[in-house]
Amino acid sequence: MSTPETTAAPVRVAPWPRWPEHGEPERRRLAEVLDGGMWNGIDAPAVTAFEREFAERLATRHVITCANGTVSLEIALAALGIGAGDEVIVPPYTFLATASAVLGLNALPVFADITPDTYCIDPAAVEAAIGPRTRAVIAVHLAGHPADLDALGEICTRHGIALIEDAAHAHGSSWRDRPVGGFGAFGSWSFQGSKNLTSGEGGALSANDDELAGIARELRNCGRVEGGAWYDHQRFGGNWRITAFQAALLSAGLERLPAQFARREACAARLDAELSDVDGIRPLARDPRATGHAHHLYLFRYSPSAFGGRSVEEFCAALRRHGIPASRGYPLPLYRQPVFARQRFDLLATGWDPGHPPTRYDRIDLPVCERACAESVWLPHHVLLAEPDEMADVATAIRTVATTSS
């Protein structure tokens, strides 16, 4: 016997816009690098050009490109002098890298809960997690919605600790009309294939402090001093450079970004309206100070009771059968991932007493994050590159699933 939803015709058969978008500008810029012969990542005109263009867009003094958005976090922490015995406060509702980068420096990630309205780190929880060993806070602009940069900036200044913005979801986002990435000591960017500005892989740091930016530049280039000799290594860094080909793609992508950003904002606003009266579906809120939202993801909360008790997995699978690429997103708070909950040997390397509270990740239970993992549905940003009118397909698919589920 077939189930109702397999017999119902799919709501959407037309494909959504493909990601990444590319065309003649990418081909031309890649050919320029190919024929120009400067393929490497340091001093290549394509790399310095992209760093300048991105810094202009972010209104920061510096942009330092690097291999990916994981290493960028590690470089930021290293440049701040963070290491064994230090604690860094991070949210648990994020990609692994936000917390694993801290372990990479032999420091300890301390998880602080998120707010229920935006899923960004909760400033009150940050304040409560600060202790004598706290050196920094990494705030994630989740899905592209800026974290509360007013409150976080004030808390970090008052406690003399650094703020790092993990802006891997937030290309083009702004807070009080100022681009994110320039509010803390560093902004950290990823250009991995799923991100809103991409070269397949890649990353960057943005910064306003000349000294910190200089250290970060040296760290990503084998500890070489700018303008120094090739075989003179002053710091313990690594080869974390990008190639000129990646920079060429990023410069082209940066030109496409404003139009894509505007389209995602328009489609997200339409989706908010389309979903406002759908039972059992609640999109996340938007802080009025979040003047620009990159919508790397479109997130909403799902109540099984409005859908005949279907689990969130079943609901996402039903939406996919109707041509809507919905997924559950992060299935677990990061502290429940085995790397944190089980592999305690990582932490022993930090010199910490394994009984020290922050190291007992298996005992953490942050309720807002637990709930977010249980009830969230994600739509990827390329859906929002369609025409605003096409957002009706999402609402129609959800209503169809609701009426065929009981």
Ligand SMILES: *Cc1c(COP(=O)(O)O)cnc(C)c1O
């Ligand atoms: C993608 C991502 C990163 C890491 O980026 P990579 O380039 O894949 O290493 C860091 N933080 C968040 C929130 C991300 O989504």
